[in-house]
Amino acid sequence: MTNNRFFKFVLPWIDTLTLAAWGVLFLKLIITGQFRLLIHPNYAGLVLAAGIILMGVSLFKAGQLWKSRRRRIETSPQVQHITIFPPGWSTLLLLITAVLGLSIPPRVLASDTALQRGVTEALPITQTQRQSFRGTIKPEERSIVEWVRTLNAYPEPDAYTGQKVDVTGFVVRNPDFPDGYVLLCRFIITCCAVDASPVGLPVKLSSDQLDVENDTWLRVEGQMMTETLNGKRQLAIAAETAVEIPTPADPYKFAD
Amino acid sequence: MNQLYNSFTLFLSLLVEAVPFLILGVLLSSALLFLIDERQLIARLPRNPLLGSFVGGCVGFLFPVCECGNVPVARRLLVQGAPTSVAIAFLLAAPTINPIVIWSTWVAFQDVQVVLLRIAFSLAIATIIGCLFGFQKDPVPMLQPELANRVALLAKSQPQGKPSPQKEAVPALLQSGTFFLDQPGQPVRLDEAIAPVVGITPAQAKGRNTKLRLFVDNTVQEFRELGGMLILGSAIASIIQVFVPREVVLSLGQGPITSILAMMLLAAVVSICSTVDAFFVLAFATTFTTGSLLAFMVFGPMIDIKAIGLMLSIFKTRTIFYLFAIAAQLTILFTLSYSYFF
Numbered sequence: 001m002t003n004n005r006f007f008k009f010v011l012p013w014i015d016t017l018t019l020a021a022w023g024v025l026f027l028k029l030i031i032t033g034q035f036r037l038l039i040h041p042n043y044a045g046l047v048l049a050a051g052i053i054l055m056g057v058s059l060f061k062a063g064q065l066w067k068s069r070r071r072r073i074e075t076s077p078q079v080q081h082i083t084i085f086p087p088g089w090s091t092l093l094l095l096i097t098a099v100l101g102l103s104i105p106p107r108v109l110a111s112d113t114a115l116q117r118g119v120t121e122a123l124p125i126t127q128t129q130r131q132s133f134r135g136t137i138k139p140e141e142r143s144i145v146e147w148v149r150t151l152n153a154y155p156e157p158d159a160y161t162g163q164k165v166d167v168t169g170f171v172v173r174n175p176d177f178p179d180g181y182v183l184l185c186r187f188i189i190t191c192c193a194v195d196a197s198p199v200g201l202p203v204k205l206s207s208d209q210l211d212v213e214n215d216t217w218l219r220v221e222g223q224m225m226t227e228t229l230n231g232k233r234q235l236a237i238a239a240e241t242a243v244e245i246p247t248p249a250d251p252y253k254f255a256d
Numbered sequence: 257m258n259q260l261y262n263s264f265t266l267f268l269s270l271l272v273e274a275v276p277f278l279i280l281g282v283l284l285s286s287a288l289l290f291l292i293d294e295r296q297l298i299a300r301l302p303r304n305p306l307l308g309s310f311v312g313g314c315v316g317f318l319f320p321v322c323e324c325g326n327v328p329v330a331r332r333l334l335v336q337g338a339p340t341s342v343a344i345a346f347l348l349a350a351p352t353i354n355p356i357v358i359w360s361t362w363v364a365f366q367d368v369q370v371v372l373l374r375i376a377f378s379l380a381i382a383t384i385i386g387c388l389f390g391f392q393k394d395p396v397p398m399l400q401p402e403l404a405n406r407v408a409l410l411a412k413s414q415p416q417g418k419p420s421p422q423k424e425a426v427p428a429l430l431q432s433g434t435f436f437l438d439q440p441g442q443p444v445r446l447d448e449a450i451a452p453v454v455g456i457t458p459a460q461a462k463g464r465n466t467k468l469r470l471f472v473d474n475t476v477q478e479f480r481e482l483g484g485m486l487i488l489g490s491a492i493a494s495i496i497q498v499f500v501p502r503e504v505v506l507s508l509g510q511g512p513i514t515s516i517l518a519m520m521l522l523a524a525v526v527s528i529c530s531t532v533d534a535f536f537v538l539a540f541a542t543t544f545t546t547g548s549l550l551a552f553m554v555f556g557p558m559i560d561i562k563a564i565g566l567m568l569s570i571f572k573t574r575t576i577f578y579l580f581a582i583a584a585q586l587t588i589l590f591t592l593s594y595s596y597f598f
Contacts, residue, residue, distance in 0.1 A: 015476055038269040050276035060472050090484025097487050107265045112258060116501050193269035195536045
């Protein structure tokens with residue numbers, strides 16, 4: 001009997017709280033901009049709408065529960081549960097997840113994920129046919145991703161030798177590279193962090209930067225050159241300066 | 257520790273992507289309660305398994321939801337007495353055969369052939385499986401026991417249901433619908449027996465306030481039940497993502513058969529929503545055969561770890577296993593013959 005009472009009176013309030021927690025989580029991700037660590041900004045509107053709907057539904061429920069707190073709840077039609085979980089289990093799972101999401105900020109994916117997903121110097125770009133190709137962009141204004149795209153369009157490394165480079169990215173030490181070479185990487189997100197693919201270019205570091213660690217964010221300026229690494233002729237950056245920078249607030253590149 | 261943190265981030269990212277679509281599906285399913293008189297709709301659905309499953313597959317076009325959103329809708333259809341073939345075909349085809357997915361596939365690939373083949377294969381597989389399951393006229397043995405028990409119990413406690421006057425004029429067996437015949441006395445129509453299980457009969461929905469309340473209650477209930485399943489599925493998918501190197505999946509093969517198998521495995525593991533999976537698979541366009549990309553886009557929306565979680569709220573494990581096995585085999589058959597002939 002007590003069990004029944006619990007389900008009738010407490011559970012609806014926990015449901016309402018859970019909905020509110022998810023609403024707050026979504027709104028918080030949007031307001032703080034942290035959603036950019038999780039999904040492509042194209043879906044921000046959807047997340048915002050979901051947050052608002054969840055808050056709205058939870059407010060409505062709360063109002064309804066408050067009004068009916070004295071009256072005996074009209075035989076609520078939703079007493080019957082069709083679920084493989086015992087009642088309350090699913091709500092609890094949702095609530096715990098929302099609370100975890102609110103208290104633990106999403107992590108910026110780093111070299112371990114890059115290595116696990118396999119960085120290559122030129123991963124396939126995420127659109128087979130580009131709507132536009134800006135060939136006139138100045139070399140020193142290209143990001144790593146734009147360099148990789150350019151390289152995919154015209155792969156001959158010699159064509160770029162001597163061009164100026166100014167890029168930022170995080171360091172991935174490739175165990176197969178000779179000393180002094182690291183990969184400078186960026187993640188590209190097409191939809192959400194689950195599909196983030198790392199792209200990178202090899203960098204020949206100047207002598208004072210040789211012990212740079214994995215995941216250090218660098219701004220590298222220098223020139224393009226052709227190198228043979230692991231028996232493969234490819235484009236590499238000869239760094240003139242490599243300055244350590246803090247992890248950017250918006251570390252991912254998004255496919256368009 | 258880092259790995260755990262990574263998988264938590266991926267887990268959150270999957271949820272942030274999927275929950276808005278789940279809400280869309282739940283709202284749609286709740287709106288169905290009031291916008292469409294399901295009994296009429298269901299009465300008009302063809303009973304013929306082949307035609308029924310084809311129509312069920314095409315009904316997806318009306319519901320722009322991905323695999324997170326179609327489960328509540330399919331469950332409602334099934335519970336309201338839609339033929340098994342229609343519900344199953346809808347469940348399998350709806351995530352692919354809908355305007356948003358077709359549009360996003362087109363935007364990603366800009367290739368008519370890929371878009372058309374994706375639609376054709378999905379519809380064909382959904383129709384075939386719907387047809388197969390259509391031979392099982394009574395869906396109860398396939399459903400989760402709790403739901404099935406309740407149906408049986410209700411059927412016993414009120415063997416007559418509440419037939420409306422004009423229905424009484426027609427012998428029960430001449431009406432369309434699914435019936436329980438094993439009870440003594442009148443056969444019981446399935447949707448009448450089961451309507452109280454879902455909680456709401458159309459007769460209850462009178463007055464705007466009551467309607468709104470029922471709408472919200474239903475939304476909350478479905479969000480709660482399916483949200484829990486979504487969390488379980490996403491958790492498993494993100495753990496596999498982090499702890500099994502993607503290269504293991506990709507190195508499974510470059511050959512025509514192994515690449516198809518590898519992409520299907522990837523589709524099931526990644527559990528990405530069908531509305532956006534075309535963009536994801538495009539990243540593999542240069543390394544994998546077109547056949548295997550199609551396999552990803554046909555199989556992924558039907559079966560993936562996240563969706564299996566959701567489907568468990570409707571079907572028994574064994575039913576899901578059959579769905580999984582048949583869908584996988586048909587996908588291989590279709591995409592392999594595409595690779596072979598083109």
